[in-house]
Amino acid sequence: MFASAFYSRQGTFGAVVLSEDGRVLAKVDLPARGHDVIFNRQNDTAVVFARRPGNFAVAFDIGGKKPPVTFTTRPQRHFYGHGAFASDGQLLFATENDYENADGTIGVFDASSNYRRIGEFQSFGVGPHQLMMMPDDRILAVANGGIETHPDYGRAKLNIPEMNPSLVFIDSRTGELLEKHELPVGMKQVSVRHITGGGPGRVVFAGQYEGSSLHRPQLIGQVEQGGGLAFLNIAGTAIDLLRRYTGSIAVSQDLDRLAVTSPRGGVVLIVERKSGRVLRTGRLSKARGVAATGNGFVASSGTGRIAGFDRSISIGDQHYSFDNHLNAAGGKSEMSVFN
Amino acid sequence: MTRLVSLFFFLWVAIAVLPPPVLAETIAPVRAAIDGFIRPNFERFADISELMVSDVEPLCERPSRKQLKDARSAFRAAATAWARVEFVRVGPLSTGNRAERILFWPDRRGTGLRQVQAALANKDGSVQTVGDLSQKSVALQGFGALEYLLFGTGSENLATAGSGFRCAFAVAAAQNISAIAREVSDAWNDDMGHSGIWLTPGPENESYRTDSEALAELVGTLAHGFEMVRDQRLRPIAPENRRPGLHKRALFWRSDATVSVINANLSGMQSLFDVSGLADSLTHDQRWLAGSIAFEFSNARKTISGIKLPIDRLVGDTEQSSKLAYLLVVTRSLQRLVGEEMANDIGLSTGFSPMDGD
Known part of the structure; x- marks a missing residue:
């Protein structure tokens, strides 16, 4: 099954869980636009987070047996749209903006207590975006995009000339910073946004470039715990297609390939991780989310498609635009879009 | 296997579907x-x-x-x-x-x-x-x-x-x-600079693969401009934030150029819209959008011309600051009309989306 946030042409917002053949398994309405939807594999629930600068999240039962639980972060904070569960499904970690202090935080929520917020720790950078629990179930990897925003100024980016993105590893039990990987000089305006696991101790990232519209820097790279951060060397012609912007990233189940979407470029790139060689370029209008399934990838779009289905996913008579992330769970799918 | 093959076929049908063709002289x-x-x-x-x-x-x-x-x-x-x-x-x-x-x-x-x-x-x-x-x-x-x-x-x-x-x-x-x-x-x-790049879309162009992408950049420039005026210029001094010293959150409050700069922003955007002839890109059925856009620009102009107080008094005056609140509504409307309604009508389904981000 797949999960994604969506918005409709009628101006409504929600999150949806779909089966592989496009059936709606669960759907929840949202008061404003959501961003990422994550699964809690322990109890068949999913949690959708508000897109920044929203401050709500909704946990909903995929089986539809329990009413959804809406929770918020504390005052003076807002969510960045992403969260990650510990493997026992009890603790939920979410990226947040301590906007008065222009500092990133990780909010900690107790799933067993209606997602009560029980604490927070620093993200050790500005503008934390996606985060993930490493396979050891203790260390969190966090992409600090480096961009300062404040709700008083909407989504305006307040520190572009001074931005300093990073990818950090944090001990989720103590909040201690274990490693911080900053971007090299000359790449400081690549905002690291999306991350996914790339095997033990490894994280793959994709960014968005905030510098000149005439430049075409590399946007995709990987970090190794105890090692370093390095960008892949992807051919310039393929980087051009991304239009300086990535929507989401996924790594294949065999760990050899990654897929990245660009809504602006209307493209899905499949790249060999080892070499940076582009294996496939797929056009997908308003490509948004991507997930690894079976031996390939499935992508969603802002035109209501999950590529691989022969029709747009629509619910009732409305057409839905999926948001930038698509998560897969269940692992039984043999459907692969790009392989 | 048959199911897999058919899915694979449909997949390429799905991802090969291109946005509606944009009319000639798109650029x-x-x-x-x-x-x-x-x-x-x-x-x-x-x-x-x-x-x-x-x-x-x-x-x-x-x-x-x-x-x-x-x-x-x-x-x-x-x-x-x-x-x-x-x-x-x-x-x-x-x-x-x-x-x-x-x-x-x-x-x-x-x-x-x-x-x-x-x-x-x-x-x-x-x-x-x-x-x-x-x-x-x-x-x-x-x-x-x-x-x-x-x-x-x-x-x-x-x-x-x-x-x-x-x-x-x-x-x-x-x-x-x-x-x-x-x-x-x-x-x-x-x-040979960005002008040339913008005017020659094509498969080899590293910035604009199609005419539609080039046009999307123009529409996006306007849509983001409305957002900038609303979020960076108006919102910080909106009546809902009223408190002593609020005027100091305004751009150029010391020179009392706040309102004239907002006026210049919006008149510049109107000029760009008019001079570019973007309205001619609208399909026949949607020509009314051009009228709505002109109407909102006119609303903005009239509202700004009714602002008479210097910025330090403006933000504390109920009647005058209500005009700032109205400009918030107008700029939101303009962003929707241009960035969503118009963009959808002229087939800009790739390359630009005002809903992008994150």
Whole structure:
């Protein structure tokens, strides 16, 4: 099954869980636009987070047996749209903006207590975006995009000339910073946004470039715990297609390939991780989310498609635009879009 | 297996579906925008910035009340000329932090003010020439710093001898703005630069693969411009935030240029919309959108013309500040009309989405 946030042409917002053949398994309405939807594999629930600068999240039962639980972060904070569960499904970690202090935080929520917020720790950078629990179930990897925003100024980016993105590893039990990987000089305006696991101790990232519209820097790279951060060397012609912007990233189940979407470029790139060689370029209008399934990838779009289905996913008579992330769970799918 | 094959087939059907074909002469609005709005307005900004330099320089040589008044007027003129075109962030303005060097805003934590005051207090020699200043923090280089120097605490002393340091700093800032403005104008006038790239979409073009992508950039420029005015210029001083000292959150409150700059932003956007002929790209059924857009621009113009109070009194006055609230509504409407309704109608389903981000 797949999960994604969506918005409709009628101006409504929600999150949806779909089966592989496009059936709606669960759907929840949202008061404003959501961003990422994550699964809690322990109890068949999913949690959708508000897109920044929203401050709500909704946990909903995929089986539809329990009413959804809406929770918020504390005052003076807002969510960045992403969260990650510990493997026992009890603790939920979410990226947040301590906007008065222009500092990133990780909010900690107790799933067993209606997602009560029980604490927070620093993200050790500005503008934390996606985060993930490493396979050891203790260390969190966090992409600090480096961009300062404040709700008083909407989504305006307040520190572009001074931005300093990073990818950090944090001990989720103590909040201690274990490693911080900053971007090299000359790449400081690549905002690291999306991350996914790339095997033990490894994280793959994709960014968005905030510098000149005439430049075409590399946007995709990987970090190794105890090692370093390095960008892949992807051919310039393929980087051009991304239009300086990535929507989401996924790594294949065999760990050899990654897929990245660009809504602006209307493209899905499949790249060999080892070499940076582009294996496939797929056009997908308003490509948004991507997930690894079976031996390939499935992508969603802002035109209501999950590529691989022969029709747009629509619910009732409305057409839905999926948001930038698509998560897969269940692992039984043999459907692969790009392989 | 059959199911897999059929899924695979449908997959390629799904991802091969292209957006509706855009009509012939798709690129015409881009050409009209560059020739009829972008080039002349960046050139005008560069020219007026040069005039500003020539009105600030004499302050150091022959300080007087009249010279200070002239320098302040020149500042307002240059800031307004900038506002008319600042929302065209694509291309030359996006390179080398030029936009932020000309105007670092929003400056939520008052970085610019702090740095300018520190430079004045310490008589920092590295802000005295344009060469040195251009290497400093962006918050020290542009209109924000210059406004404080010409209008802020202690600026009255510029009318008399003995403010040499402050005056030289002001000249350096004015020259810096002027130099960047000319760089940007020259870059736009270079047919081999971004103008040429924007006007020649194609498979080999690294920025614009199709005419539709090129057109999307133009529509996106307008849509993001409305968002900028709303979120960065209006929202911080909206009535809902009313409290003592609120006017100090306004851009250019010291020079009382806040409203004239918002006016220049919106009139610039209207000019770009009109000059580009974007309305001609609308399908027959959706031509009414052009009328709605014109109506909203007209609403904005009328509303701004009804604002009579200086910024410090405006934000505390119920009737006058309600006009700011209304402008929030108008700019939101314009963003929707152009960035969503119009973009959808003319088939911009790739390359631009006002809903992008994150």
